[in-house]
Amino acid sequence: MDKRKTKVVTNDLKGLKLLAEWLGKQGVALTEVHGVLEATGVYHEQAALWLVDAGVTVSVANPAQAKDFARGLAVRTKTDGVDSVVLARYGALVKPQPWQASPLEVRELNRQEKATVSGVPDLVQQSLDTHLAVLKQEIARLQTAIDDHIDHHPSLKADREYLLTIPAVGEKTANRMLAVLPSRTFRTAEQVAAFLGLVPVEHQSGSSVQKRPHLSKNGDARTRAVLHMAAVVATSYNPDIKALYDCLCARGKTKMVALGAAMRKLVHLCFGVLKHQQVYRQNVAVLA
Numbered sequence: 001m002d003k004r005k006t007k008v009v010t011n012d013l014k015g016l017k018l019l020a021e022w023l024g025k026q027g028v029a030l031t032e033v034h035g036v037l038e039a040t041g042v043y044h045e046q047a048a049l050w051l052v053d054a055g056v057t058v059s060v061a062n063p064a065q066a067k068d069f070a071r072g073l074a075v076r077t078k079t080d081g082v083d084s085v086v087l088a089r090y091g092a093l094v095k096p097q098p099w100q101a102s103p104l105e106v107r108e109l110n111r112q113e114k115a116t117v118s119g120v121p122d123l124v125q126q127s128l129d130t131h132l133a134v135l136k137q138e139i140a141r142l143q144t145a146i147d148d149h150i151d152h153h154p155s156l157k158a159d160r161e162y163l164l165t166i167p168a169v170g171e172k173t174a175n176r177m178l179a180v181l182p183s184r185t186f187r188t189a190e191q192v193a194a195f196l197g198l199v200p201v202e203h204q205s206g207s208s209v210q211k212r213p214h215l216s217k218n219g220d221a222r223t224r225a226v227l228h229m230a231a232v233v234a235t236s237y238n239p240d241i242k243a244l245y246d247c248l249c250a251r252g253k254t255k256m257v258a259l260g261a262a263m264r265k266l267v268h269l270c271f272g273v274l275k276h277q278q279v280y281r282q283n284v285a286v287l288a
Contacts, residue, residue: 006084011043016050031055036091037099038066038083049101059096062195066090102183146175158277165279166269168234168241176226177270189271193264196223200260215260224263231262239282241265 007022009015020030034057037044044060051058070086090096150156156178163174186192193199198215215224234241241262248258273280 004085004088006081008080011047013046013050016047016054020054029055033057034059034091034095036061036087036096038063038087048099052099052101058099059091060099061087061090061096069094097185100185147171150175150178159274162273162277162279163270166266166273167238167280168230168266169270170230173226173230176223177267180220180223181271181274186271189268192271193267196220196227196267198224198227198260198264198267200257227263227266228259231259231266234266235259235262238266238269240269 005026007019009019009022023030023033030051033051035051036059037048039060039062048058048060066083066087069090070083073086073089075082075086150160159182160171160174160178163169163177164171169177180196181192184195186195190199197220200215231241235245235258236242244265245258245262248261249255253261269280
């Protein structure tokens with residue numbers, strides 16, 4: 001019989017401490033726990049960091065993978081209680097790799113990037129025009145803080161310089177990739193592309209149902225938006241990406257499919273210059 005105990009706590013430091021105390025009362029040491037969290041924007045990060053520091057082995061599941069796993073269990077109900085059971089079974093059966101916290105300087109960069117995107121803080125609400133003006137000033141201030149933060153960390157500064165040698169990669173794209181690439185242990189560029197939702201998904205059933213491939217779009221939409229604009233520029237100014245884009249279009253692929261491939265190629269180039277710690281070098285090679 002499926003036996004389990006549950007405990008509901010708030011997603012803050014007080015709730016996490018209560019969770020640790022509750023586990024202790026169950027006779028469970030934190031070092032024996034494998035916690036599985038679902039990636040939920042900024043909301044899982046504090047819990048993941050606190051649990052890791054407390055000795056818990058933590059895994060962060062991609063929401064799309066967790067959803068597919070639930071479907072495999074024939075689970076259609078969507079509640080916090082059901083989700084927790086699904087994640088527990090996911091951890092027990094799949095045994096996902098442990099999550100590793102990013103270096104402190106990368107975490108700080110992520111926080112500043114998120115603050116920039118969300119337009120924090122909202123200081124003035126007297127009128128829409130005044131509100132927008134304040135937000136624009138705050139975004140400019142936070143962007144300056146991001147640049148200053150990178151400049152004060154030699155490793156981040158050096159990595160940004162490598163990224164900026166790639167034609168079509170500007171400061172905004174470089175900053176986004178700096179916030180993404182060191183945040184997890186990516187062993188291959190393909191893993192990065194999958195994490196960002198840039199891998200093509202096919203839908204085929206027999207000989208009668210065959211839809212056009214589309215991007216999975218499982219990852220961060222903000223990063224994809226930045227890469228999309230950079231890829232558009234790259235199809236004209238980056239020799240490697242231009243060659244790939246032109247070849248795919250010549251073979252009859254739609255412009256959206258070719259652009260998706262250009263976005264993946266751009267991720268590969270970013271991953272490559274950081275992995276090998278060298279500037280971009282043109283290497284025109286079109287791979288099917």
